[in-house]
Amino acid sequence: MTLVTTLISAARKIQPGNTPGTLASQGRFVLAGLGERDLVGKMLNPAPGTALERIMAERPQLLGALVWPYQCANWGVHDRLSRIIGHYLALDDLGASFRFSVDERLILAKLDDLQEGMMLVIDQPEWFLREGGLTMSLFLGSFRAFSVAFSLFRMPDGRLSATIGGVQGRNREDMLDTYRDLTKELHGLRPRDFLIEACRILCRQLNVEILHAVSESARHQRHPYFRNKLSNSQNYDTIWQDRGGISVSPDFFELPVLPARRDLATLKPGKRPMYRRRFEFLDALEAEIAANLPAMRPVRFADS
Structure with a gap:
């Protein structure tokens, strides 16, 4: 499955619907994901046994940070995804x-x-x-x-x-x-x-x-x-x-x-x-x- 296909599928799950506004939001989601493909790849394919792997399996809607805010309203997409990934990397350092x-x-x-x-x-x-x-x-x-x-x-x-x-x-x-x-x-x-x-x-x-x-x-x-x-x-x-x-x-x-x-x-x-x-x-x-x-x-x- 290509990244575009994966992002389209994720967009439809995280922002379901077929209204013009929803379809526009889904498009923004896909474009944002393509703009941060490296970070998106880390979230979609986390290392086995890590805290990030667990949370993405249990709460895949975290990828919604491509369009919605995370912690700080003024953080852009790159900062939001970096902070999410960084949090779970830090948890790995804290132990099981x-x-x-x-x-x-x-x-x-x-x-x-x-x-x-x-x-x-x-x-x-x-x-x-x-x-x-x-x-x-x-x-x-x-x-x-x-x-x-x-x-x-x-x-x-x-x-x-x-x-x-x-x-x-x-x-x-x-x-x-x-x-x-x-x-x-x-x-x-x-x-x-x-x-x-x-x-x-x-x-x-x-x-x-x-x-x-x-x-x-x-x-x-x-x-x-x-x-x-x-x-x-x-x-x-x-x-x-x-x-x-x-x-x-x-x-x-x-x-x-x-x-x-x-x-x-x-x-x-x-x-x-x-x-x-x-x-x-x-x-x-x-x-x-x-x-x-x-x-x-x-x-x-x-x-x-």
């Missing part, structure tokens, strides 16, 4: 535990001391497909309460980087009360901020040296593919600035992998116990994740 199926999850830590059934989990939900290859979520039993999506990439100088492409909470009617309770249980850390701290912990354990986060103006929903359909949501710039991020380009903030902690002596006496407990909790969480990573094995459980 990180080559898990899309219906499996990795439990980084169990937080039953805070709330029965609370877990910190890594998985690959399809609805985060464009925001990152991995998603870290705070689960309450089978309920996914909050998530941060990110991908890995090895820079030309050999340093391992991570890029956060999305954060997402839930809109269930009781979520404000749920998040308020979780903030108390997490020693004053909002679930969103806790996940960013947990992401930094994982980055340190994986020897990630650079942590980027997509800016509000470059988040993937800003891409013309979505025709400005971004609904009201959290402002990414504000989130990253609140966690110590610094704008390094119009598209990205850089977050310190090892952020400075507030000096307890500079805090009001009434706040010091909470911050002390928070720091002790984060230190214990990092120790648990470090202990769990070498023997981590994929599991399956329901997602509600």
Whole structure:
């Protein structure tokens, strides 16, 4: 089968339909694929036994990045495909535990001391497909309460980087009360901020040296593919600035992998116990994740 035939078949599966608009989109898909034939070839014919081979077998729609955005709205086709391929190459370097199926999850830590059934989990939900290859979520039993999506990439100088492409909470009617309770249980850390701290912990354990986060103006929903359909949501710039991020380009903030902690002596006496407990909790969480990573094995459980 020729590349053109393969791309036409893929276009029809990823963008089905026969309307003039759909046919035009399918044509753009094929032309984009022909323009990046080397990268497309790597995705269509990955090396056996690799993370890329597994994900392309389980989620071939990843090739849709020929026309839709991936992580950053301003990345072109070459950057999008390079980042996708690079993420799965990085997973190969991390060992067998990180080559898990899309219906499996990795439990980084169990937080039953805070709330029965609370877990910190890594998985690959399809609805985060464009925001990152991995998603870290705070689960309450089978309920996914909050998530941060990110991908890995090895820079030309050999340093391992991570890029956060999305954060997402839930809109269930009781979520404000749920998040308020979780903030108390997490020693004053909002679930969103806790996940960013947990992401930094994982980055340190994986020897990630650079942590980027997509800016509000470059988040993937800003891409013309979505025709400005971004609904009201959290402002990414504000989130990253609140966690110590610094704008390094119009598209990205850089977050310190090892952020400075507030000096307890500079805090009001009434706040010091909470911050002390928070720091002790984060230190214990990092120790648990470090202990769990070498023997981590994929599991399956329901997602509600």
